[in-house]
Amino acid sequence: MPAVLEISGLEKTYRSRRRGARKALDGFDMVVESGEVHGFLGPNGSGKTTTLRTLLGLIAPNGGRMTLLGQEVPAALPQVAGRVGAIVESPQFFPNFSAHDTLSLLAEAGGVQKQRVTEVLELVGLRDRATERVRTYSLGMKQRLAVASALLKKPDLLILDEPANGLDPGGIREMRTLMRGLAEAGMTVLLSSHILGEVQLICDSVTIISRGRRVAYGAVAEVLAQHAGGGVTVRLESAEDLSVAAEILIAAGARVTPDHDRLVVSNVEKPAWVTRTLAERGYYVSELAPVKVDLESVFLELTQTAPVAGQARQVDDSAVAPAQGGWGV
Numbered sequence: 001m002p003a004v005l006e007i008s009g010l011e012k013t014y015r016s017r018r019r020g021a022r023k024a025l026d027g028f029d030m031v032v033e034s035g036e037v038h039g040f041l042g043p044n045g046s047g048k049t050t051t052l053r054t055l056l057g058l059i060a061p062n063g064g065r066m067t068l069l070g071q072e073v074p075a076a077l078p079q080v081a082g083r084v085g086a087i088v089e090s091p092q093f094f095p096n097f098s099a100h101d102t103l104s105l106l107a108e109a110g111g112v113q114k115q116r117v118t119e120v121l122e123l124v125g126l127r128d129r130a131t132e133r134v135r136t137y138s139l140g141m142k143q144r145l146a147v148a149s150a151l152l153k154k155p156d157l158l159i160l161d162e163p164a165n166g167l168d169p170g171g172i173r174e175m176r177t178l179m180r181g182l183a184e185a186g187m188t189v190l191l192s193s194h195i196l197g198e199v200q201l202i203c204d205s206v207t208i209i210s211r212g213r214r215v216a217y218g219a220v221a222e223v224l225a226q227h228a229g230g231g232v233t234v235r236l237e238s239a240e241d242l243s244v245a246a247e248i249l250i251a252a253g254a255r256v257t258p259d260h261d262r263l264v265v266s267n268v269e270k271p272a273w274v275t276r277t278l279a280e281r282g283y284y285v286s287e288l289a290p291v292k293v294d295l296e297s298v299f300l301e302l303t304q305t306a307p308v309a310g311q312a313r314q315v316d317d318s319a320v321a322p323a324q325g326g327w328g329v
């Protein structure tokens, strides 16, 4: 089966009179396979929204190739658009309409059967509140209404840009359950986020973007394995020998960080190399363990974002740029 979405070498440079050229995508690649929940992860300003808008024909790229459901886009967008549901800009709803009215209106406009409205309300868990006005809804409920609107036409691929943005933990949990359910029903879901924790638990696979380039991708477990870097922690029979052992390993090309009664050794191909290198010089390893990595630390390392006090996550490398609203597209 061909990939549901394939992007290669995508380039996008924004030009504005005030700030000149800004390269938002710099040869970006991405592949999303059928039936998976794919996380599109990267800090603010890394190029996620630009990618999704380009994919949906909302802005023109400067280079690269894209396919959706096996067809070249933007050329084939008219043919595939009916099979792709997307929420890239946060949608605005009439506050005085109920969810049911809103969806009925959209269904009618899109030539979708009335019965589908009831189905999507059920799917996103809004059935019981469907006749209440949208202005009484929480942000989470509004987001789910947005998802419901994207589901009306029973898409094969659902694209959501930062669906968890601004949601409280309860809202995020609901969103997660919803995405999981959709994937189980056979839909492919692509969702972006700048906060890893939001999506880590529901994704089968991820693409990590940093400064307009893909820096890691694959099944979550694979990404972790690739970026564990073969790092190991090492204890010696005698803790007094640690500093000499560190020197030996560094001289042999490893990266070594002392940590209390052990050494954290990276940049080695195989753990056995550590044992052998030290044994050859008469130092014996008493304990050797792989360094545990989680996706969070991989994400931080790859995107070079560090935690900032009082903030869930840094960072916008365009922090000095004016607010996006002032640019126009």
Ligand SMILES: Nc1ncnc2c1ncn2[C@@H]1O[C@H](COP(=O)(O)OP(=O)(O)O)[C@@H](O)[C@H]1O
Pocket (backbone or CB within 6 Å): 014, 015, 016, 022, 023, 024, 042, 043, 044, 045, 046, 047, 048, 049, 050, 051, 317, 318, 321, 324, 327, 328, 329
């Ligand atoms: N309309 C625009 N005009 C000029 N620059 C833009 C515009 N939209 C985004 N950018 C810049 O492009 C880069 C990528 O932005 P964006 O795709 O919105 O990232 P993300 O969605 O990952 O936060 C950022 O540096 C941003 O400031």
Ligand SMILES: [Mg+2]
Pocket (backbone or CB within 6 Å): 045, 048, 049, 050, 161, 162
């Ligand atoms: Mg964005």
